[in-house]
Amino acid sequence: xxxxxxxxxxxxxxxxxxxxxxxxxxxxxxxxxxxxxxxxxxxxxxxxxxxxxxxxxxxxxxxxxxxxxxxxxxxxxxxxxxxxxxxxxxxxxxxxxxxxxxxxxxxxxxxxxxxxxxxxxxxxxxxxxxxxxxxxxxxxxxxxxxxxxxxxxxxxxxxxxxxxxxxxxxxxxxxxxxxxxxxxxxxxxx
Amino acid sequence: xxxxxxxxxxxxxxxxxxxxxxxxxxxxxxxxxxxxxxxxxxxxxxxxxxxxxxxxxxxxxxxxxxxxxxxxxxxxxxxxxxxxxxxxxxxxxxxxxxxxxxxxxxxxxxxxxxxxxxxxxxxxxxxxxxxxxxxxxxxxxxxxxxxxxxxxxxxxxxxxxxxxxxxxxxxxxxxxxxxxxxxxxxxxxxxxxxxxxxxxxxxxxxxxxxxxxxxxxxxxxxxxxxxxxxxxxxxxxxxxxxxxxxxxxxxxxxxxxxxxxxxxxxxxxxxxxxxxxxxxxxxxxxxxxxxxxxxxxxxxxxxxxxxxxxxxxxxxxxxxxxxxxxxxxxxxxxxxxxxxxxxxxxxx
Numbered sequence: 383x384x385x386x387x388x389x390x391x392x393x394x395x396x397x398x399x400x401x402x403x404x405x406x407x408x409x410x411x412x413x414x415x416x417x418x419x420x421x422x423x424x425x426x427x428x429x430x431x432x433x434x435x436x437x438x439x440x441x442x443x444x445x446x447x448x449x450x451x452x453x454x455x456x457x458x459x460x461x462x463x464x465x466x467x468x469x470x471x472x473x474x475x476x477x478x479x480x481x482x483x484x485x486x487x488x489x490x491x492x493x494x495x496x497x498x499x500x501x502x503x504x505x506x507x508x509x510x511x512x513x514x515x516x517x518x519x520x521x522x523x524x525x526x527x528x529x530x531x532x533x534x535x536x537x538x539x540x541x542x543x544x545x546x547x548x549x550x551x552x553x554x555x556x557x558x559x560x561x562x563x564x565x566x567x568x569x570x571x572x
Numbered sequence: 573x574x575x576x577x578x579x580x581x582x583x584x585x586x587x588x589x590x591x592x593x594x595x596x597x598x599x600x601x602x603x604x605x606x607x608x609x610x611x612x613x614x615x616x617x618x619x620x621x622x623x624x625x626x627x628x629x630x631x632x633x634x635x636x637x638x639x640x641x642x643x644x645x646x647x648x649x650x651x652x653x654x655x656x657x658x659x660x661x662x663x664x665x666x667x668x669x670x671x672x673x674x675x676x677x678x679x680x681x682x683x684x685x686x687x688x689x690x691x692x693x694x695x696x697x698x699x700x701x702x703x704x705x706x707x708x709x710x711x712x713x714x715x716x717x718x719x720x721x722x723x724x725x726x727x728x729x730x731x732x733x734x735x736x737x738x739x740x741x742x743x744x745x746x747x748x749x750x751x752x753x754x755x756x757x758x759x760x761x762x763x764x765x766x767x768x769x770x771x772x773x774x775x776x777x778x779x780x781x782x783x784x785x786x787x788x789x790x791x792x793x794x795x796x797x798x799x800x801x802x803x804x805x806x807x808x809x810x811x812x813x814x815x816x817x818x819x820x821x822x823x824x825x826x827x828x829x830x831x832x833x834x835x836x837x838x839x840x841x842x843x844x845x846x847x848x849x850x851x852x853x854x855x856x857x858x859x860x861x862x863x864x865x866x867x868x869x870x871x872x873x874x875x876x877x878x879x880x881x882x883x884x885x886x887x888x889x890x891x892x893x894x895x896x897x898x899x900x901x902x903x904x905x906x907x908x909x910x911x912x913x914x915x916x917x918x919x920x
Binding site: 431432433434435436437438439441442443461462463464465466467472473485487499513514515517518519521522523524525526529544547548549550551566 | 607608609610613614615616617619620621622624627780782783802803804822823824830831832833834851852853882883884885886887888890
C-alpha cells in the first residue's frame with residue numbers, strides 16, 4: 383500500500399492553522415474594541431486640583447482603610463528647591479532627610495540630590511494616605527506642584543463616593559474612565 | 573437550674589436592661605458621630621495639620637511704618653508698580669499702565685498690546701528721564717512719554733520670562749526668570765551683556781529662580797541689587813557683572829527670608845536702604861545696604877485676607893506676591909494684588 387502524499391496534508395494543516403489564527407485575531411480585535419467601547423462609556427471619580435483645598439477629608443472619608451486618594455507630583459511645575467516646603471516643616475530642625483525634619487507624617491516623600499542646589503521629590507505611594515499636608519506646604523510658598531488625585535488602581539468607584547459627599551469644596555466629579563486623571567499643567571501660576 | 577438559683581434569675585433582667593442601655597448609648601453615639609457631609613473635619617491628629625498662624629504674628633514694636641493712603645485699582649491682575657516723575661505712581665496690569673499723581677488721583681493710562689509683567693520709570697539721572705519701561709513676557713516696550721507710541725526692543729526668545737526692569741544712568745537691566753539671567757542693555761536697546769554667568773573664574777553662583785519672581789533694582793551706590801531667591805539672598809553686582817556683596821538667610825525669623833524661595837520683591841529707598849517683599853508669609857521689611865535688618869513695613873495681618881489663605885492650594889485663589897517701589901520722598905509703595913490696591917507707607 384502506498385503512503386499518502388504528505389505535502390497536501392501539510393498545506394491543509396497550514397491553511398487551517400492560518401484560518402484559525404485569523405479568526406482568533408479578528409475575534410480578539412472585536413472583543414478588544416467592544417471592551418474599549420464599553421470602557422469609553424464609563425465614568426470614574428476624580429479630584430479637580432483647581433478646586434481641592436487639601437482639607438484632609440480624603441484621608442479619612444474613603445471607604446477603604448487606606449484612602450484611594452494620594453499625592454502626585456508635577457515635576458514640570460516643581461522648583462526642585464533645596465528647602466522644599468512640601469517636604470520640610472516651616473522650621474526644620476535640620477535640612478536633612480531625618481524623620482524629625484520631614485513634614486509628611488507618614489514619610490511618604492523621598493528626597494534625592496540632583497546637583498547643587500537642586501533636589502528631586504518623589505511620592506512613595508504605599509506610604510501616602512492623602513492627608514494633603516504636603517500640598518498645603520507646597521502651595522504656601524512654592525509652585526503648587528504637589529496635589530492630590532484619586533488613584534484608579536485602588537478606587538472602588540463607589541456609586542456614591544464617600545469622600546465626594548464629605549468634600550467641602552465640591553472638588554470631586556465624574557470623569558471618563560479612559561481619561562481618568564485631572565493633571566496640573568505648568569504655567570497656571572504665572 | 574434557674575429555679576434552683578433565684579439570685580441569678582433576679583440578675584438576668586438587670587443584665588438585659590444594662591445591655592439594652594449600652595446598645596442605645598452606642599447607637600446614639602454612632603448617630604451623633606456619623607458625619608457623611610464632612611462638617612466635623614478630617615479628624616486627623618494634630619501632626620497631620622498644616623498651620624502657619626503662629627508664624628504670621630509680628631512684634632508690633634518692629635513695625636515702624638504706617639499706611640498713609642491707598643489706591644484702589646480697576647485691574648483684574650495688577651502685576652507691577654513703579655514710582656515716576658514727581659512721585660507719580662504707575663501700576664501695570666491686565667493690558668494697561670495706570671498713572672496716578674502722588675496723592676493717588678488717576679491722571680492717565682497707557683494701553684498695551686500684551687500683558688505687562690513688570691514696570692520701571694527712569695529717574696532724572698537716566699539718559700531719557702521719565703522714560704517708562706514695561707516688561708512684557710520676553711521683551712521690553714519703551715515709552716518716552718505716556719502719550720508716545722512704544723518702541724519694542726528685541727525679544728529674548730521663547731524661554732524668556734521678564735519679571736523686573738531697572739534703569740540706571742546709561743543702562744537698563746532686565747531680570748529674566750525664564751533664562752535665570754539679568755540682561756544688560758544700553759538705552760537704545762542694544763544688548764551689552766548678561767549678569768549671572770559664572771564669570772571667568774567660575775566663582776559667581778548662578779541665580780536660582782524656582783518660581784517666576786526675580787527682582788532687580790539699581791542702588792544709589794552704583795551697584796545693581798538682584799534677588800537670588802533660591803539662595804534667599806540679595807546680591808550686589810557691578811554693572812559689568814562682578815559680584816560685590818551677598819547677604820540673606822533662610823528662615824521664618826523676622827530678619828530672615830521665609831519659605832522655599834524669597835524675597836520675591838525688591839526696592840531701594842533714596843538713602844540706599846533695601847526694601848524686601850516675601851511671598852507665602854507676606855511681609856515687607858527694610859534692611860540697610862549691608863543687609864542688617866531694620867524694621868517691618870507691613871505684615872500678613874494686612875496683606876493676607878485670612879491666616880488660612882496663606883496655604884491656599886487652588887491656583888486661582890492663591891495669593892500673588894506683592895510688588896514694591898520707593899519714591900523720592902522715601903514712601904514705600906506696596907502693590908497688594910490680593911486686595912487689588914496700592915498701599916502707601918510712610919515712617920511713623
